[in-house]
Amino acid sequence: MSKSNNVYKDAFNRGLRLLDETKSLPSEPELGTLLGVSRTTVRSILSRMEETGLIAWNKRNKTVLRSPRPDDFFPEEETDSLAEIIERSFMRRLLAEGAEAGMQINELELAREIGVGTTSVREFLIRFSRFGLIEKRRNSHWVLKGFTRAFALELTEIREMFELRSAAAFVALPEDSAVWADLDRLEVEHRQLASEIATRFNEFSELDERFHRLIHRASHNRFIVDFYDVIAMIFHYHYQWNKAQERERNEVAVQEHLAYIAALKSRDPGKVDAACRKHLKSARQTLLSSIPEGRQLQPA
Amino acid sequence: MSKSNNVYKDAFNRGLRLLDETKSLPSEPELGTLLGVSRTTVRSILSRMEETGLIAWNKRNKTVLRSPRPDDFFPEEETDSLAEIIERSFMRRLLAEGAEAGMQINELELAREIGVGTTSVREFLIRFSRFGLIEKRRNSHWVLKGFTRAFALELTEIREMFELRSAAAFVALPEDSAVWADLDRLEVEHRQLASEIATRFNEFSELDERFHRLIHRASHNRFIVDFYDVIAMIFHYHYQWNKAQERERNEVAVQEHLAYIAALKSRDPGKVDAACRKHLKSARQTLLSSIPEGRQLQPA
DNA sequence: ATAATGTCTTTTATCGTGAAAAAACATTTT
DNA sequence: AAAATGTTTTTTCACGATAAAAGACATTAT
Numbered sequence: 317m318s319k320s321n322n323v324y325k326d327a328f329n330r331g332l333r334l335l336d337e338t339k340s341l342p343s344e345p346e347l348g349t350l351l352g353v354s355r356t357t358v359r360s361i362l363s364r365m366e367e368t369g370l371i372a373w374n375k376r377n378k379t380v381l382r383s384p385r386p387d388d389f390f391p392e393e394e395t396d397s398l399a400e401i402i403e404r405s406f407m408r409r410l411l412a413e414g415a416e417a418g419m420q421i422n423e424l425e426l427a428r429e430i431g432v433g434t435t436s437v438r439e440f441l442i443r444f445s446r447f448g449l450i451e452k453r454r455n456s457h458w459v460l461k462g463f464t465r466a467f468a469l470e471l472t473e474i475r476e477m478f479e480l481r482s483a484a485a486f487v488a489l490p491e492d493s494a495v496w497a498d499l500d501r502l503e504v505e506h507r508q509l510a511s512e513i514a515t516r517f518n519e520f521s522e523l524d525e526r527f528h529r530l531i532h533r534a535s536h537n538r539f540i541v542d543f544y545d546v547i548a549m550i551f552h553y554h555y556q557w558n559k560a561q562e563r564e565r566n567e568v569a570v571q572e573h574l575a576y577i578a579a580l581k582s583r584d585p586g587k588v589d590a591a592c593r594k595h596l597k598s599a600r601q602t603l604l605s606s607i608p609e610g611r612q613l614q615p616a
Numbered sequence: 617m618s619k620s621n622n623v624y625k626d627a628f629n630r631g632l633r634l635l636d637e638t639k640s641l642p643s644e645p646e647l648g649t650l651l652g653v654s655r656t657t658v659r660s661i662l663s664r665m666e667e668t669g670l671i672a673w674n675k676r677n678k679t680v681l682r683s684p685r686p687d688d689f690f691p692e693e694e695t696d697s698l699a700e701i702i703e704r705s706f707m708r709r710l711l712a713e714g715a716e717a718g719m720q721i722n723e724l725e726l727a728r729e730i731g732v733g734t735t736s737v738r739e740f741l742i743r744f745s746r747f748g749l750i751e752k753r754r755n756s757h758w759v760l761k762g763f764t765r766a767f768a769l770e771l772t773e774i775r776e777m778f779e780l781r782s783a784a785a786f787v788a789l790p791e792d793s794a795v796w797a798d799l800d801r802l803e804v805e806h807r808q809l810a811s812e813i814a815t816r817f818n819e820f821s822e823l824d825e826r827f828h829r830l831i832h833r834a835s836h837n838r839f840i841v842d843f844y845d846v847i848a849m850i851f852h853y854h855y856q857w858n859k860a861q862e863r864e865r866n867e868v869a870v871q872e873h874l875a876y877i878a879a880l881k882s883r884d885p886g887k888v889d890a891a892c893r894k895h896l897k898s899a900r901q902t903l904l905s906s907i908p909e910g911r912q913l914q915p916a
Numbered sequence: 917a918t919a920a921t922g923t924c925t926t927t928t929a930t931c932g933t934g935a936a937a938a939a940a941c942a943t944t945t946t
Numbered sequence: 947a948a949a950a951t952g953t954t955t956t957t958t959c960a961c962g963a964t965a966a967a968a969g970a971c972a973t974t975a976t
């Protein structure tokens with residue numbers, strides 16, 4: 317198998333959802349931009365929709381014949397890119413018990429275990445290396461540096477530096493900048509979430525990421541913006557497999573965000589700095605408290 | 617051709633230099649650590665040294681028979697790793713006239729031009745992407761963001777943030793830390809270079825990197841330490857192909873370093889901050905003044 | 917018993933290949 | 947003539963294969 321057609325399958329699934337909304341589909345280029353794929357892929361999708369009786373397709377005419385049924389969709393797991401599959405497997409190993417710092421990482425073994433080629437694993441590891449959790453020995457293996465307390469401290473140190481600077485840049489943005497409308501919209505979403513926190517607390521992490529990315533973008537610095545990828549990755553996986561006190565944590569964080577947003581809207585640099593510091597401090601505490609560390613401290 | 621034996625050739629060349637120093641070579645494992653290669657490679661090296669009459673080799677006995685001649689060495693260009701070759705070609709293109717921002721980067725074309733496989737080019741681009749000069753469009757080409765004024769400003773912004781913090785951490789290091797001895801050694805080297813600056817000005821960039829890396833290491837933060845790779849890369853290539861006022865530039869920089877070193881040794885945070893700021897400011901000026909930019913400002 | 921050498925196995929680095937997806941070109945339709 | 951469709955070419959993505967290099971195991975020498 318040389319290359320999976322997950323792009324096609326994923327776009328097909330997303331395309332199915334369009335069928336509920338209209339009587340006939342738009343032009344091929346339009347569908348392309350809508351689904352974020354090339355016309356080649358759009359045509360494959362249309363072909364299958366025709367074959368399975370979802371649409372009648374004749375040149376510009378793409379009439380919807382019926383609504384999609386559950387079995388029209390490709391299975392979820394077939395729509396993931398190889399990179400996503402590898403990342404998930406790797407992160408599961410990394411955050412699992414027994415992933416000690418200093419451990420060697422074997423490309424071949426990883427590839428066999430996941431059931432993919434070595435090239436894909438190599439490329440993943442190279443991409444992943446910028447997160448600072450692994451390191452390459454030239455002409456030899458990778459070394460796991462581990463998701464340790466030291467890592468969390470180094471990560472948060474940079475995060476705090478970058479976010480304080482971004483937040484300061486944010487308030488200096490002109491009145492007519494589009495960010496203020498974005499901020500208003502985020503505020504509304506925060507209020508909605510706050511009022512239904514008991515049931516929707518698990519939707520916080522997605523909102524959290526959008527909020528912080530908006531702030532970081534105000535720095536207009538690609539290194540700061542890109543660094544948020546590291547934070548997002550850590551938070552994504554870490555909290556996915558560590559649900560302790562998730563509701564309480566998120567409840568506190570939403571309130572901190574609201575205070576932070578209010579400070580930003582006041583455009584008072586002093587207030588912003590204080591609100592930002594407060595939130596970052598509790599974010600750091602949350603992250604640190606979830607790292608066990610100290611196995612080596614137990615008496616023999 | 618699947619894999620070049622540049623590791624062997626490079627280690628062989630370095631091994632030749634050992635022959636001048638001793639009558640007989642040490643054990644295989646010892647040679648391995650000395651040359652930074654595995655025993656397998658050491659044995660290949662010894663085999664060739666025996667074949668070409670450089671040594672007599674019998675088990676533990678490796679007697680030097682003659683000094684190496686120029687033609688014993690492998691040609692320099694055969695000792696470079698593929699990654700280095702690709703990097704050089706790519707950087708030449710990038711810093712050459714006509715490398716406009718927004719331009720597409722074609723893996724296949726690059727690979728053909730350099731005469732290597734696509735995999736190596738892909739891996740290089742992934743590794744290179746962390747420098748913030750290129751960006752990947754999913755399932756499609758890479759986009760060149762260009763070595764622009766904006767890039768230089770974003771780079772220096774982070775650099776200044778990181779270095780000021782590292783310098784502050786440096787002075788807080790205990791009296792008995794090894795860094796003070798390192799600093800003393802660097803100071804001596806700076807003084808020597810300063811006294812012979814007229815002839816040795818081109819040796820500055822190597823010293824510059826060692827000095828700044830020492831300071832950055834005091835941060836004990838992997839993200840700060842790793843970020844220096846971006847700076848080092850830019851400086852390496854940029855100045856390699858832009859020799860204008862090299863001597864004057866370096867002469868000034870050496871003096872600034874000496875002042876900076878004196879400030880560090882005084883352990884006075886205020887002085888360190890001032891010296892660091894001064895040097896970083898002139899470093900930024902130097903970098904900025906060497907970026908043309910403004911082609912688009914010319915009247916039609 | 918330790919450390920080196922000799923031999924064999926595994927892993928990494930790189931390539932060519934082929935299918936998926938994108939992109940370019942040609943033709944038709946409005 | 948502008949925009950869509952139809953067709954062909956090019957590029958990206960992922961694989962298996964192979965030589966280089968590393969690493970592991972077995973044997974020999976001090």
